[in-house]
Amino acid sequence: MRYAETGFNLEIDLTRGNIERVETDPKETELYLGGLGTNAKLLWDRVPPEVEPFSPENLLIFGAGLLCGTPAIGCNRTIVSTISPQTRLMAFSMMGGFWAPELKHAGYDKVVLRGKSPDLVYIHIHDDKVEIRDASHLHGKGAVETQELIRRELKDPKLQVSAIGLAGENRVFYASIEQGRSSASRLGIGAVMGDKGVKAIAVRGTKDVNVARPAEFFELCQEVLKYIQHREKNPIPGVMPILAGLGSPQEMKVHDEKWHTENFMWGNSRERKKGFWNDEIAESWTAAMESMRTRLISCYNCPLKCGATISPPGQPTYMMKCFSKLTYTMAAHSDLDFGLRIAQKATEYGVDGFSTPQVMAFALELYEDGILTNEDMPGLPSDNEERFHWLLDRIVRREGIGDVLANGTYWAAKEIGKGAEAFAHNNIKKHEQLPLKLSMLNPIYFLMYSTGEKINITQIEGQFPQAPFPKREQREEFVKDWIQVPDEKFKQYFLDWELRGENSIPYYPTPEMTCDIVDWQERMHYIDDALGMCAGLSSFPLKPPYHIHNYPKFISAGAGFDMDEDRLTQAAKRYRNLVRAINIRRGMRRKDEAPPANHWKKRFPELEKELLDTYYEYKGWNNDGIPTAATLKEQGLGYVAEDFLKRGILTGGDDEASSETAPAEQETA
Amino acid sequence: MADEKKKKTIKTLKIDVDKCNGCRACEVICSAFHAEPKYSSNNPARSRIRVVRDPLRDVYVPVYAGEYAAAECAGRDKYTIDGKEYDECTFCRASCPSRDEFKEPDSGLPLKCDMCEGEDEPLCVQWCITDALTCEVREEEVAEDETEEQEELEIGLEVLADKYGMEKILDAVARMSNSNSS
Ligand code: SF4
Numbered sequence: 001m002r003y004a005e006t007g008f009n010l011e012i013d014l015t016r017g018n019i020e021r022v023e024t025d026p027k028e029t030e031l032y033l034g035g036l037g038t039n040a041k042l043l044w045d046r047v048p049p050e051v052e053p054f055s056p057e058n059l060l061i062f063g064a065g066l067l068c069g070t071p072a073i074g075c076n077r078t079i080v081s082t083i084s085p086q087t088r089l090m091a092f093s094m095m096g097g098f099w100a101p102e103l104k105h106a107g108y109d110k111v112v113l114r115g116k117s118p119d120l121v122y123i124h125i126h127d128d129k130v131e132i133r134d135a136s137h138l139h140g141k142g143a144v145e146t147q148e149l150i151r152r153e154l155k156d157p158k159l160q161v162s163a164i165g166l167a168g169e170n171r172v173f174y175a176s177i178e179q180g181r182s183s184a185s186r187l188g189i190g191a192v193m194g195d196k197g198v199k200a201i202a203v204r205g206t207k208d209v210n211v212a213r214p215a216e217f218f219e220l221c222q223e224v225l226k227y228i229q230h231r232e233k234n235p236i237p238g239v240m241p242i243l244a245g246l247g248s249p250q251e252m253k254v255h256d257e258k259w260h261t262e263n264f265m266w267g268n269s270r271e272r273k274k275g276f277w278n279d280e281i282a283e284s285w286t287a288a289m290e291s292m293r294t295r296l297i298s299c300y301n302c303p304l305k306c307g308a309t310i311s312p313p314g315q316p317t318y319m320m321k322c323f324s325k326l327t328y329t330m331a332a333h334s335d336l337d338f339g340l341r342i343a344q345k346a347t348e349y350g351v352d353g354f355s356t357p358q359v360m361a362f363a364l365e366l367y368e369d370g371i372l373t374n375e376d377m378p379g380l381p382s383d384n385e386e387r388f389h390w391l392l393d394r395i396v397r398r399e400g401i402g403d404v405l406a407n408g409t410y411w412a413a414k415e416i417g418k419g420a421e422a423f424a425h426n427n428i429k430k431h432e433q434l435p436l437k438l439s440m441l442n443p444i445y446f447l448m449y450s451t452g453e454k455i456n457i458t459q460i461e462g463q464f465p466q467a468p469f470p471k472r473e474q475r476e477e478f479v480k481d482w483i484q485v486p487d488e489k490f491k492q493y494f495l496d497w498e499l500r501g502e503n504s505i506p507y508y509p510t511p512e513m514t515c516d517i518v519d520w521q522e523r524m525h526y527i528d529d530a531l532g533m534c535a536g537l538s539s540f541p542l543k544p545p546y547h548i549h550n551y552p553k554f555i556s557a558g559a560g561f562d563m564d565e566d567r568l569t570q571a572a573k574r575y576r577n578l579v580r581a582i583n584i585r586r587g588m589r590r591k592d593e594a595p596p597a598n599h600w601k602k603r604f605p606e607l608e609k610e611l612l613d614t615y616y617e618y619k620g621w622n623n624d625g626i627p628t629a630a631t632l633k634e635q636g637l638g639y640v641a642e643d644f645l646k647r648g649i650l651t652g653g654d655d656e657a658s659s660e661t662a663p664a665e666q667e668t669a
Numbered sequence: 670m671a672d673e674k675k676k677k678t679i680k681t682l683k684i685d686v687d688k689c690n691g692c693r694a695c696e697v698i699c700s701a702f703h704a705e706p707k708y709s710s711n712n713p714a715r716s717r718i719r720v721v722r723d724p725l726r727d728v729y730v731p732v733y734a735g736e737y738a739a740a741e742c743a744g745r746d747k748y749t750i751d752g753k754e755y756d757e758c759t760f761c762r763a764s765c766p767s768r769d770e771f772k773e774p775d776s777g778l779p780l781k782c783d784m785c786e787g788e789d790e791p792l793c794v795q796w797c798i799t800d801a802l803t804c805e806v807r808e809e810e811v812a813e814d815e816t817e818e819q820e821e822l823e824i825g826l827e828v829l830a831d832k833y834g835m836e837k838i839l840d841a842v843a844r845m846s847n848s849n850s851s
Pocket residue numbers: 074075076096097246247248297298299300302303304305306307534535536537
């Protein structure tokens with residue numbers, strides 16, 4: 001018997017309309033765990049670098065994490081992986097909600113889509129019954145609306161539905177997949193779904209998911225539940241409220257937005273508004289939220305309430321979470337009422353709440369600067385807020401200028417020319433980043449930004465405090481019950497970290513310490529993404545209930561194979577390198593690993609070089625960021641090393657110098 | 670004899686729908702607790718509590734499995750509370766042919782909440798840390814069991830007699846006792 005996992009993937013060839021239930025190899029689970037890990041293996045094996053994102057050969061994989069469907073609290077992530085049309089690299093975006101456990105109960109660990117359907121379809125899975133159904137009547141329907149329509153059509157209110165909106169259908173490079181209160185938003189995976197002609201996947205499952213050692217597994221869950229209650233009662237002192245508790249940032253609950261509105265950038269990630277937050281604004285924003293928010297809601301099997309149902313008067317109800325609360329507001333220099341209203345439309349269209357506002361603000365900046373003219377934007381309203389609605393409507397339809405902007409700021413700037421590139425200033429690896437511009441280079445963030453392949457900072461950071469605590473006593477207090485550290489040395493790193501003086505950024509933590517810290521934070525995220533755990537209970541907040549010490553126990557009691565901290569670290573390293581290998585094979589190199597030039601005012605080129613050199617070496621990558629043959633072999637990735645040698649990516653010489661291949665800069669159609 | 674009193678523990682599950690966040694942890698842990706062996710598997714479809722959940726209409730109603738009903742009822746209820754309309758059967762605890770709630774998914778056998786026998790508190794209550802589900806335990810003095818049973822029997826007979834007439838009931842009882850002894 002297979003434990004925790006079901007042992008079966010659903011392989012759907014959309015071109016032929018063929019559906020197969022394929023048994024997976026349990027050895028792969030031990031090596032790559034599940035979720036992201038096994039998704040990466042499939043992409044490596046089956047999607048060679050020549051395959052274009054919008055090619056029938058590209059795969060779109062919906063992978064439930066290894067422990068989804070067990071009672072592990074908060075373990076509900078679907079990891080959606082494909083090749084991104086925007087970055088042309090591997091995309092993996094996670095969605096919470098209820099879909100992954102439902103898939104496990106239907107009897108599958110993954111749904112693997114290949115080919116392209118000639119007509120718009122949706123997929124209906126009810127245990128062993130799987131069918132591809134006509135979706136022509138759902139053309140142009142909203143992503144939220146579609147979920148409801150399918151539930152009604154199939155007369156099954158318990159269906160969990162992942163759907164795309166107009167943006168996905170029209171292959172907008174930052175189209176999302178929406179599902180209940182969650183979405184997989186980053187890197188345009190909704191566009192790949194649209195390209196495949198799939199409007200939605202509706203799942204209902206009524207089968208058991210088994211665990212190997214029930215009593216032990218239950219005990220571990222109880223401990224986690226207790227720890228969550230403890231942390232809810234004891235927020236971490238000395239940090240701002242959204243960092244003090246567990247869960248995704250509690251944006252739906254917390255009204256005080258001083259920190260975001262005064263530290264994050266407004267417009268096209270340009271303007272910092274110090275002193276913005278005052279009583280009057282606090283009052284009106286609180287009123288806006290309270291008049292529209294009907295309830296705080298959770299994901300499957302999780303007591304934290306990170307999402308909310310929002311009902312803007314006169315508009316349909318939708319669900320929201322995290323920072324998308326403010327992204328539209330701040331991009332448009334507007335207020336929360338506007339933000340919550342336009343987000344409703346954007347959710348139905350199915351677009352990423354981070355990239356979309358930034359693309360629109362970028363377009364308006366180009367217009368103000370005369371690079372885009374009335375000729376490019378005929379009919380552009382004069383009212384600022386209306387302009388955002390106008391742009392959104394055009395982007396998701398790829399109408400006029402919207403067709404250019406639908407590719408994101410990087411590609412749009414290239415196409416527009418006339419100096420537009422300077423306005424696409426907030427990208428890493430061609431993808432829009434959080435609107436943050438800071439003063440002093442932070443070595444930890446420098447490395448995370450540069451080398452992160454989720455290409456989104458919030459999905460790399462978390463375990464180590466973002467900034468030193470001013471007083472030593474506070475730090476001592478903090479490390480007292482810091483049980484999550486993989487090694488005692490992290491406590492010392494933190495204790496010695498000062499706001500000013502010798503032990504402050506950018507030279508402290510030292511490059512060696514920085515490597516340790518970054519590697520730890522990244523490792524925890526990669527483990528979450530294979531197990532299907534919400535980062536909000538694990539890798540993202542300080543002092544989370546899941547960590548490197550209890551995870552191996554969860555895996556061995558749950559899935560039934562031997563696991564300890566070293567083996568888990570090894571496994572995470574293995575598929576982390578596999579993700580990198582996929583991207584290296586697609587042309588990613590050191591030159592791509594850089595934060596936006598203006599991310600910090602004070603930069604230190606020599607230190608930055610040293611940081612990257614040290615980290616590459618620490619990771620077992622060569623000077624160009626390519627995993628060396630030795631590293632690959634040590635992790636059981638000999639097949640990757642062979643492929644690299646064959647392609648000339650590695651030469652086999654001592655220094656393993658690489659040759660530039662497969663430029664990632666090709667234009668997409 | 671008749672005045673002799675006995676102590677009885679009564680557990681009341683309190684359901685605060687306003688506090689429910691729709692997480693379904695109650696379903697998860699109920700099904701795991703009732704798995705054989707305990708906690709060996711999980712499957713909300715087997716749970717004895719179901720959360721009727723429709724987020725866009727803000728409907729969140731945890732319902733416990735009650736009695737088995739052989740036939741579906743003819744009259745259905747539709748409630749409107751605070752302007753929200755609830756579908757037919759939302760508040761009903763019956764395991765009934767009209768729906769697939771509260772039935773083992775494979776055998777179709779009815780499920781009933783047993784308050785997690787042997788546990789201090791039902792597992793759903795323990796796992797609902799948002800306190801949408803709480804459990805109140807109180808002791809009540811009740812008349813001796815036999816009297817209570819006798820009373821129940823008499824009430825039942827009265828209902829039947831009202832419906833069919835005493836004669837028919839007596840006939841039926843006579844027939845049943847004959848067929849039992851043969
Ligand atoms: S912590 Fe929040 S985002 Fe994570 S599973 Fe729980 S409710 Fe969902």
